[in-house]
Amino acid sequence: MHTSVAIVGGGPAGLLLSRLLHRAGIDSVLLERRDRAYVEQRQRAGILEQSTVDVLRQARAAERLDVEGLVHEGIELRWDNRAHRVDLPALTDGRRVWVYAQTEVVKDLIALQSAAGAALTFEAEVRRIEGADTDRPTVHYTHEGREKTLTCDYVVGCDGYHGVARTTLPQDVRRTYERVHPYSWLGITADVPPSSDELIYAHSPRGFALHSMRSPAVSRLYLQVPNGTDPRDWPDERIWDELDARFALDGWALTRGPITSKSVLPMRSSVTEPMRHGRLFLAGDAAHIVPPTGAKGLNLAASDIAVLARAIVQQARTGSGDLLDAYSDTCLRRVWRAEHFSSFMTTTLHTDPDQSDFDTRLQISQLDRIASSPHAAAELASNYAGLPVV
Structure with a gap:
C-alpha cells in the first residue's frame, strides 16, 4: 500500500x-x-x-x-502566604488559555x-x-x-x-x-468542584503544588514529591493535608472530596x-x-x-x-x-532537595519581581499564553 x-x-x-x-x-x-x-x-x-x-x-x-x-484569563502565583494574579489578556494583547x-x-x-x-x-x-x-x-x-x-x-x-x-x-x-529533574509530581483527580476559578501555582518550603481542574465538577491537583515515590504511600488524608499546607493563604480554603486517581509523573x-x-x-x-x-x-x-x-x-x-x-x-x-x-x-517554583537558603531567597526575589514589575509579568504571561505559530 x-x-x-x-x-x-x-x-x-x-x-x-x-x-x-x-x-x-x-x-x-x-x-x-x-x-x-x-x-x-x-x-x-x-x-x-x-x-x-x-x-x-x-x-x-x-x-x-x-x-x-x-x-481562563489568568493564573495565580502563591508564596509566603501571598497571592498574585497574572492577567493574561491584559499583558498579551488579548491572548488567553x-x-x-x-x-x-x-x-x-x-x-x-x-x-x-x-x-x-x-x-x-x-x-x-x-x-x-x-x-x-x-x-x-x-x-x-x-x-x-x-x-x-x-x-x-x-x-x-x-x-x-x-x-x-x-x-x-x-x-x-x-535533563532529569530531582523531583516528580504526584497527581490526583478528585470528584470535587475546583476551589479556584483559575490555576494556582504555589511555591512552598514543603515543595511545589498546583491547583488545576478538568471540569466545573472535577479537580486536578499536583504535589512535588521525591523521585521514586509510590502513590500507595500517600493516603487521601495525607494528600489533602499536604495540599492545604502548600496552598496556605489567609481567608482561603481548599475543598476536599473523593480522590478517584493517583499517579506519579517524573520530571x-x-x-x-x-x-x-x-x-x-x-x-x-x-x-x-x-x-x-x-x-x-x-x-x-x-x-x-x-x-x-x-x-x-x-x-x-x-x-x-x-x-x-x-x-x-x-x-x-x-x-x-x-x-x-x-x-x-x-x-x-520547586524546592530542590539540595537547595540552600540562598537559593530559596533567589526564588522569592523572582516571584516578588513578577508581582511588582509589569515587564516581568508580561514576559511570563506571553510565554504562558503561548507565542503565535510562525
Missing part, C-alpha cells in the same frame, strides 16, 4: 496532522500501536494555548471545545477523522522505518497478526520519545539534549535535533519533552504540526520544498523558547 504521508503515532500530534492533511485533500495513513479505547483514555495535559485553539478551529475540530472548554483535557482533544479528532473515512489504523505496531533518505520511504508494521508494509512520500514520527521514529535518525546525525526535559532526516520528520514528544510546569507539551506538538502541515501542503500545491527544508529550524526556535520557559517555571 502507498500513501502520501505515513503518520506513526495516534496521539494528538498524529491525529491533528491527519485532520489538517485530510482537509487539504492530501491522503495519509495513521498507524497507532495501542487500541482506540486506550488512546482515548490516556491522561495527559489539560491547558491549551491560544495558538493551539486557533489551529483546532482551523481544522474544524473545536466545536465541543468552544462549548465545554473553560476559558483554555482548560480542555488532551483526552477530549483526542476523542474529538478520532471521531471527526473516523466519520470522514480517514485511514486510522489502531493496534498497528511499527517495527522499523527504511529509506528515510530516499524518495520512497517504507514503514514496516504488524497488524492483526500479519507483517505489512506501507510506502509513502513522507514519514512523520509522532510516536514519542521511545518510539521507532526518533531512533531511526542515524546516530551520527541525531543529538539529544536532556524531565529533552530535545532531539534535527527534527528532520531526509523524508522523515519528528513532531511532538518524538522530538521534545518539557516538564509540565509550563503547560507546553501538547501545545508544542500542535505548533509542530501546524508548521509541518503547511509545509506539506505547499509542497503538494506548488512543488516548493522551502517550508519543508526549514521545518526543523523553524520548530526548534520555538521548542527551545518553550524549554527555557518550562525550566524557569520549574526551578522558580
Whole structure:
C-alpha cells in the first residue's frame, strides 16, 4: 500500500496532522500501536494555548471545545502566604488559555477523522522505518497478526520519545539534549468542584503544588514529591493535608472530596535535533519533552504540526520544498523558547532537595519581581499564553 504521508503515532500530534492533511485533500495513513479505547483514555495535559485553539478551529475540530472548554484569563502565583494574579489578556494583547483535557482533544479528532473515512489504523505496531533518505520511504508494521508494509512520500514520527521514529535518525546525525529533574509530581483527580476559578501555582518550603481542574465538577491537583515515590504511600488524608499546607493563604480554603486517581509523573526535559532526516520528520514528544510546569507539551506538538502541515501542503500545491527544508529550524526556535520557559517555571517554583537558603531567597526575589514589575509579568504571561505559530 502507498500513501502520501505515513503518520506513526495516534496521539494528538498524529491525529491533528491527519485532520489538517485530510482537509487539504492530501491522503495519509495513521498507524497507532495501542487500541482506540486506550488512546482515548490516556491522561495527559489539560491547558491549551491560544495558538493551539486557533489551529483546532482551523481544522474544524473545536466545536465541543468552544462549548465545554473553560476559558481562563489568568493564573495565580502563591508564596509566603501571598497571592498574585497574572492577567493574561491584559499583558498579551488579548491572548488567553483554555482548560480542555488532551483526552477530549483526542476523542474529538478520532471521531471527526473516523466519520470522514480517514485511514486510522489502531493496534498497528511499527517495527522499523527504511529509506528515510530516499524518495520512497517504507514503514514496516504488524497488524492483526500479519507483517505489512506501507510506502509513502513522507514519514512523520509522532510516536514519542521511545518510539521507532526518533531512533531511526542515524546516530551520527541525531543529538539529544536532556535533563532529569530531582523531583516528580504526584497527581490526583478528585470528584470535587475546583476551589479556584483559575490555576494556582504555589511555591512552598514543603515543595511545589498546583491547583488545576478538568471540569466545573472535577479537580486536578499536583504535589512535588521525591523521585521514586509510590502513590500507595500517600493516603487521601495525607494528600489533602499536604495540599492545604502548600496552598496556605489567609481567608482561603481548599475543598476536599473523593480522590478517584493517583499517579506519579517524573520530571524531565529533552530535545532531539534535527527534527528532520531526509523524508522523515519528528513532531511532538518524538522530538521534545518539557516538564509540565509550563503547560507546553501538547501545545508544542500542535505548533509542530501546524508548521509541518503547511509545509506539506505547499509542497503538494506548488512543488516548493522551502517550508519543508526549514521545518526543523523553524520548530526548534520555538521548542527551545518553550524549554527555557518550562525550566524557569520549574526551578522558580520547586524546592530542590539540595537547595540552600540562598537559593530559596533567589526564588522569592523572582516571584516578588513578577508581582511588582509589569515587564516581568508580561514576559511570563506571553510565554504562558503561548507565542503565535510562525
